Amino acid sequence: MKPKFDIVRLSKWFFLLSSAITVAGLIFFAVFGFNLSTDFKAGSRIQFQVNQKVDDTKVRQMFQSVGLNIGDTGLTVGGIARNVAIVTLPGQLTPHQIQEIQNAEHKYFPDAKQGIQVDTVDPFVAQQTAHKAVWAILAAAAFIVIYVAIRFEFRFAIAGIIALLHDAFIVLSVFVLFRREIDLTFVAALLTIVGYSINDTIVIFDRIRENLKIDKPKDVESLREVVNKSLWQTMARSINTVFTVLVAAVILYFFGGVSIRNFTFALIIGLISGAYSSIFIASPIWVAWRSRSLPKKTVTDEVEVV
Incomplete structure (x- = not known):
């Protein structure tokens, strides 16, 4: 050229x-x-798919109902139809908290698919x-x-x-x-x-x-x-x-x-x-x-x- x-x-x-x-x-x-992300710091990552476009306010209310605060940067929405919610929390979730989140999902999003997927990483x-x-x-x-x-x-x-x-x-x-x-x-x-x-x-x-x-x-x-x-x-x-x-x-x-x-x-x-x-x-x-x-x-x- x-x-x-x-x-x-x-x-x-x-x-x-x-x-x-x-x-x-x-x-x-x-x-x-x-x-x-939780790959590099201790915390938990919760992902679930709903049957509609994710409502940020509704997701935050869902976690507040079980005593968890997502924060300003803790929620990510994905998927082609923006129907996948990914929530990151700073601490490690206990089995009891995971069950509470699962129950809250059934309440706020009764038609959600596959349930929640939880990944927890410890500090070490x-x-x-x-x-x-x-x-x-x-x-x-x-x-x-x-x-x-x-x-x-x-x-x-x-x-x-x-x-x-x-x-x-x-x-x-x-x-x-x-x-x-x-x-x-x-x-x-x-x-x-x-x-x-x-x-x-x-x-x-x-x-x-x-x-x-x-x-x-x-x-x-x-x-x-x-x-x-x-x-x-x-x-x-x-x-x-x-x-x-x-x-x-x-x-x-x-x-x-x-x-x-x-x-x-x-x-x-x-x-x-x-x-x-x-x-x-x-x-x-x-x-x-x-x-x-x-x-x-x-x-x-x-x-x-x-």
């Missing part, structure tokens, strides 16, 4: 945009914190799950650094990891902003995004490496030209690939059911962020680092004779 504009020269604006989003995410996190299990999730993400990042460093060079590896961290911060910022629940499916989505994003980045890095063999840059300007050309040569492939996967993710979000909605939502945000970072963040970072070992302009001893 013929270059439409110089991506590398405009990289400072892309860096500024990403920095602004990251800072906004950190501020939101400091103010609101994460909305963690929640803490262990959170630790394993963090280690899984760190291990994935470490192996990616090793692979890219061996396949290409260390500078490519660091640029790729910075782009991946960028994607993670974007997804986390969106989840904090919209108060989306962070559960195990979110971790699965984050690992999927890491794999997809680094794959797209490696394709671009590979094209840069091939072009560097043909047009060996002698100064910063020629290096920028090679990278800019490489980015536009892979632009169509990157956009078409992310668009195809994005269509599937959007369809899953609307028709895949409430149980995977957080997964697909994170996937949608991560796919967009991953495509953006692969093109506009990873390669310009490598150029900025690689440029330090090159002169700004090639000096020749040739003198033009008039």
Whole structure:
């Protein structure tokens, strides 16, 4: 694809945009914190399906009748017909409380299907799950650094990891902003995004490496030209690939059911962020680092004779 504009020269604006989003995410996190599911904190998750569109007020009254307060963020409504209610409570429910909730459901929603489904997590299990999730993400990042460093060079590896961290911060910022629940499916989505994003980045890095063999840059300007050309040569492939996967993710979000909605939502945000970072963040970072070992302009001893 013929270059439409110089991506590398405009990289400072892309860096500024990403920095602004990251800072906004950190501020939101400091103010609101994460909305963690019962996978990562002790608590109970109750899910039930009714025969009509879920009435938030009616569900809250149902739990208040058994002495339980849902709170502002404890109720989530899902399903294509919005007929599935998911309630999260901070404490562990006793068998007696579960039975009371079951009886209250029969009273408030007599035509409800399948009864209630209760998942309870104790503090130790929640803490262990959170630790394993963090280690899984760190291990994935470490192996990616090793692979890219061996396949290409260390500078490519660091640029790729910075782009991946960028994607993670974007997804986390969106989840904090919209108060989306962070559960195990979110971790699965984050690992999927890491794999997809680094794959797209490696394709671009590979094209840069091939072009560097043909047009060996002698100064910063020629290096920028090679990278800019490489980015536009892979632009169509990157956009078409992310668009195809994005269509599937959007369809899953609307028709895949409430149980995977957080997964697909994170996937949608991560796919967009991953495509953006692969093109506009990873390669310009490598150029900025690689440029330090090159002169700004090639000096020749040739003198033009008039």
